Amino acid sequence: MFLRRFSTKGKNCQKRMLIWVLALAMSLSYSACRADNRMPSSAASKMPTEISTQQANSMKIDIKVGDQVVTATLNDSKTTRDFVSLLPLTLTLEDYARTEKISNLPKRLSTEDAPPGSDPAVGDIAYYAPWGNLAIYYRDFGYSNGLVILGKIDGGIEALNVPGSVKVTIERIE
Secondary structure, three states: OHHHHHHHHHHHHHHHHHHHHHHHHHHHHHHHHOOOOOOOHHHHHHOOOOOOHHHHHHOEEEEEEOOEEEEEEEOOOHHHHHHHOOOOEEEEEEEEOOOEEEEEOOOOOOOOOOOOEEOOOOOEEEEEOOOOEEEEEOOOOOOEEOEEEEEEEOOOHHHOOOOOOEEEEEEEOO
8 A cells, every 4th residue: 555655646746747847848948939139248348339530431332212312331341341342232122020121132241250140220231141131220120140230321211211112222432
């Protein structure tokens, strides 16, 4: 009888332990799926915040949207230099998530020495490495892995905040 009770308690204990382990595993899986993708503060401090006047003047582009011209200042990075090597470019920017205008580029850009991701703001021009596309943000967006900021529009972002797609020509200002 004692042995029988012990084995019954053992099975109940095993069931409880199994349920506990499964609940813990599900909880950890849920936590991982809901994990915040914000950039760690140590990575934020390593990102350049300013470029020199000389770099800014030599890294300017015009984005022609219909009869409007929007000027942007590009960062000095390997990814940006790779992008500039493609200019001039004529692209059709498609609306994506009512937040950004995107277009595939003729080739993938180098992401050597690029941060693991970025938190774009209104007016940012970026390269989304996982898809190989250019993105211009007309609304704020959160941190994204694989996003490399190329530069920022100096003013007139509202030219891109229109429904649907827009055809643009991007040229370097010499």
